[in-house]
Amino acid sequence: MRCPTETPQSVEILLAYVSNSLEGEQASEVAAHAAACPDCQAFTRAQNAVSQALDRWEAPPVSLDFDRQLYQRIEQEVSWWDLVLRPFRPMMGSRTLPVAAGSDQDFRDQLAFDLG
Numbered sequence: 001m002r003c004p005t006e007t008p009q010s011v012e013i014l015l016a017y018v019s020n021s022l023e024g025e026q027a028s029e030v031a032a033h034a035a036a037c038p039d040c041q042a043f044t045r046a047q048n049a050v051s052q053a054l055d056r057w058e059a060p061p062v063s064l065d066f067d068r069q070l071y072q073r074i075e076q077e078v079s080w081w082d083l084v085l086r087p088f089r090p091m092m093g094s095r096t097l098p099v100a101a102g103s104d105q106d107f108r109d110q111l112a113f114d115l116g
């Protein structure tokens, strides 16, 4: 048997072996290989350590006002679209743009006034 740690596809077989979800001849074949392969032994030890750590881990309790805090944060979040449009927001829906377009005439009027 080729070592399952050599390819990502066959590592799934080793994961199945570690979680005792392999059956029959395949389970026997992987068990025989793992018994003689240092790489597979290291993999199964590490995987068992992760499994045991996860078994001992307890998720912290969810606070009673979790939903309220979550929705409050969602409302406070600014979308990327708002960030993109924010610099242009003063021009949108206001008279800034027509005034800016007319500023050239305003400048000439001001220049004519200054020059007399």
Ligand SMILES: [Zn+2]
Pocket: 002, 003, 004, 005, 033, 034, 037, 038, 039, 040, 041
């Ligand atoms: Zn191996």
